[in-house]
Amino acid sequence: MSVPTGAIRSARRRVRQGIEALPDDIRELALALATRTTSGPTVLPGPPDGPVLVVAPHPDDEVIGPGATLARHAEEGHEVRVLVCTSGGATAGGGMDVTQVREEESRRALRQLGVDQPPRFGRLTDGALPEEAAALARLIQEHGRDVATVYVPSLLDHHPDHAAAARALARTDLPDEVTVMGYEVWAAAPVNVLLDVTRVFARKQAALGEYLVALETVDYVRSASGLAAYRSAEGALGGRGFAEGFVQSSLAEYRSWVNLYP
Structure with a gap:
């Protein structure tokens, strides 16, 4: 029936x-x-409207999550703003100047993706974003003026800094009609949209390869490639390419989800 x-x-x-x-x-x-949608994720015909803001709690999140999608935005001529909330000071390795090293890695990674604008660094405390929620929301508000789309970690991401960034977006005064794209880093999300990134995926892999400090601990190139290969099983790709998945919503709907949390 x-x-x-x-x-x-x-x-x-x-x-x-x-x-x-x-x-x-x-x-x-x-x-x-x-x-979750009833018929599975929708395969988008192209990246969402620009200009876009990417909220990255740490250097490398902007590439691990939506990196190949940013390469497609750059190809479309969209303005891409990347806000890196911390400078990755808690990362093991990198020597005494780890924050400077991590910031330079982020600059090089975005150039690999074809993004012209250098990242903007909030320089909040790595590992303490939940305690700096007000400052975080102000940064997103400042850099998110006049954008059409905001990329932010999925609400199901269990990393405390990622969760804080996701919730901070809901506390801004950005317009309700802004499109929110929740991206995947530490948790596979119930994605409702996919973007075919097969043609530009080598750029994402090269960008991830710039993060030498983080790669000492985790092979993000392999893990991100595996997830993107898995995501390509939906739609016309039939598992033969790469796709990035997102939880897409309006900011108004996103706020209603955040309000369900304590």
Whole structure:
């Protein structure tokens, strides 16, 4: 027996309304179910409208998550602004000047992607973004003026700095109609859109290769390539290319999701 589309939508609304009353330990699962589409992710015909702001809690998040998509934005001639909230001072390796090294790695990585504008560094404290939420929201507000799209870590990302950046976006006064693209770093998300990045994926791999300090600890080139290969299984690619997945919403809807958290 088929279920009418209207009934499915009504059920999903009831799920969202009931999330707030759920125990903390299953709230994230409920959010994932509420945001997932019934027919799988939509394959976008191209990158969303620019100009765009990328909120990266640390140097390298802007490449691990939406790096190849940024390369496609650059090809379209969109203005790409990258806000790196910290300078990665808590990263192991890099010597006494690790923050300077990490900032220079970020500059080189964006050039690999074809992004003309150098990153802007908030220089907040690596590992302490939850305690600097107000300053973080001000930075996003300042650099997000007049953008059409904001990339930010997925709300399901468990890293405290990533979660703080995701929540800070909801506390800004940016317009409700801004498109939010939640990207994947430390957690696979219930993505509802995909972008084919096969043609430009080598640029992402080269950009990740600039992060020599971080690569001493984690092979981000391999892990990001594996996730993008997996994401390509949806749609016409049939697993033969690379795709990046995002949780896409309006900022108004995004705020409603953030408000479900304590």
